[in-house]
Amino acid sequence: MMAVSTRDLHALLGRTDNDNWMRPATVAEVLPFAPRQRGLDLDFPNLAVNFERDTGILWARMKHRERACYTPELMRDMREFQLHLRDSFAGVPAAEIPVRWLVWASGAPKAWSLGGDLTNFTRMIREKDDAALRAYAHLAIDILYDNYVGSELPVLTVALIQGDAVGGGFEAMLTDDIVVAERGAKFGLPEILFNLFPGMGAYSFLRRKVGITTARKLIEDGLSRSADEMKELGLVDVVCEPGQGEAALRGFIEENGGRFQTLRTLQQVRNRVDPVTHRELADVVDMWTDLAMQLTETDLRRMDCLARVQQRKRVGE
Template identity: 40%
Template sequence: MAHLQAVGTALQPQHNAYTQLSTYFDPHSQVAWGYMHAAPRPCFTPTLLRELLAWGNGMVGMIDDPAQLDVKYFVLASKVPDTFSLGGDLSLFMQHIEARDRDALYRYAVACIDCSYAVHSHLNRPNVTSIALVQGQALGGGFESALAANVLIAERGAKMGLPEILFNLFPGMGAMTFLGRRVGHHQAEKIIRSGKLYLAEELYAMGVVDVLAEPGEGEGAVYDHIRREEKSRNGILALRAAREVSQPAPYDELIRITEIWVDAALRLEPRDLRMMERLVSRQTGKTETAAAAGPSKAFGA
C-alpha cells in the first residue's frame, strides 16, 4: 500500500477473515478502502460477493455506532494488476445454464444486484459517498459495479466495456439503469450493443467517467476529489439527494431487469456457450500472465 501512504494516509487494516477482499480504513479522512482480489480469476465470485456485502454491513455498523468514527467515503478498487474486474463468474454461469438451474442463476444475479445497489445507494446512508477507482480493465459486471458508484474515477488508459452481446446476451446487473442515468438510455443501448472496449478518456468525454487520473495516480486522485468535495459537501450531498428524487434507480427496477437476464441466459445456444468458454480461457490466461509479472506499482512494487 505504498502509494496510499505516499498521499499522507495512515491506513488501518480491517477485517482479517476475508479471503478475496482486503479492506482498510483511513481515520483521518474517514475513508474506507476495499480492494478486490478474487480467485482463480478477478471476477465476482460468490465468495467475493459475500465479502463485499459483509464489508458494507460492517461500514453501516461503524456509521450507526456513536462510539466509532463515521465512514464518509468508501472506495471500491482492485488489488489485481491491470484489472479492476472481469465481471460475472462466467464459469459459474455456464455451469448453471448447462444444468438448467434457474434458481441458482437467479440467486447469483440477485447477489450481484445487492452489491451494486449497496454501492449506488451509498449504503442507504445520506452522508456517505461511494467511489469506484478503475485501474486497468473493467468488463461486463465489473464495469456495471463501477457505474453504480456515486463517483467513477479512472486512470488514463483504463479500458471498460460490456462484451455480453458477443455471446448473445446483455449486461443484466445494472448497465441499463446506471449507464442510462449517466448518458441517457439511447446512448447506453448503443454502448451495450457495440460490445466494444472503451478507453477511460473516451468515457470521460461522454460523461461516463467523472474524474480522469494519470496512470498510477488513481489513489491520489481519490483524495484530491475528496478534498474538493469537502469544500462544498453540504451542497453536493443535497444535489445528489435531489438527483435521486428526479432520477431514481429503484431496487425493484434492477431485479426486474436481472430476471429478464436470467431467462435470456437460459436461452443461450451451445455456440454461445462456446464463445463464453473462450472468453473464460482468455481471462484466465491474462490473469496468469499478470500474476507472473508481480504486483503493480500501486501496491508497493
C-alpha cells in the first residue's frame, strides 16, 4: 500500500468532518495547523518551547495533559514546532543560528513518553479504520525522521529522560543524539506482548546502534530495562540520580560546550556512513499498520491495559 504523503496527511488532520479519525468522547478534535508563531518562545496547547540564549538550549517540553503518550494533538504541535524551526532558520548561516541543543523533556513526573496513543489505536483497529491508523503512523515517522536529522539545522538533539520511555517513547529517544536519564526511569518495547512490534523506527535505529542480535533481543523479549542497563548498551549517555536530570544535562553541556562542533560532526559522520532513510521508515511503518489491523480482540484487550497506564501517568497523577 502506498505511503500517505505529508500534504495528504496534513489535510486529514485538518478535517473536522472525519468521524473515523477521532471521537469527541476519546480525544479532542484535531484542528488544522495554526499560523506560524514568531521567535523561539512558543506555547502550543500540548508543547511548551523556551529558548535560553546564554546556553543555546531550546527546551521542548511535552505537556501530557490527557495521556502520557503521543496523542494526535501532541504530534500536531511537535510537527508544527519542527516546521517552525525550519522556516525560522532557512538560509541563515550556521554561525548566526543561536540554538545548539534541542532538548526534549516531559511535564509528566513519571513518564517521558509511553509511546503511541493506544486509546486511539484500539479504536481505529476495532473500527477497521486503516486510513486513520496509517496517517497517524506516517505523521509519527515524519516527526522522528526530522528529529533524527536535527531539522537539517546545526544542532544536537537531546532526550532528557526523567520518567519511563516505553514503546514509541523508546523509539523517539533513539532518534536523539544525546540521552540523559535519571535512575528509576524504565525503558522497553512491550509491543510483542500484544502480537505487534515497534514499527516506528525501533529496528532501524537499534540495528545501527547496537547491532542485529541485540536489536532483536530488545524488540522480541518485551522486557523493561533500567537506565544503567541502557547505558551499558550505549543507548544512554549520562545516568544520574532521580531529580538531578536537568543538572546533569547542564553539566554535560558545560563540559562539552567547547567540543560542540566535533560532537555534531561525529554524529553527521555516523548518519552518513550508515544512514536511516525516510523511505525505510515509511516502508516498515506500512508493515506495522498492516499487522496492527489484523490484531485479535484478545490482543486489543492487552493493549487496553497499557492504554490505562498511559492515562494514569499523565500530568497531575
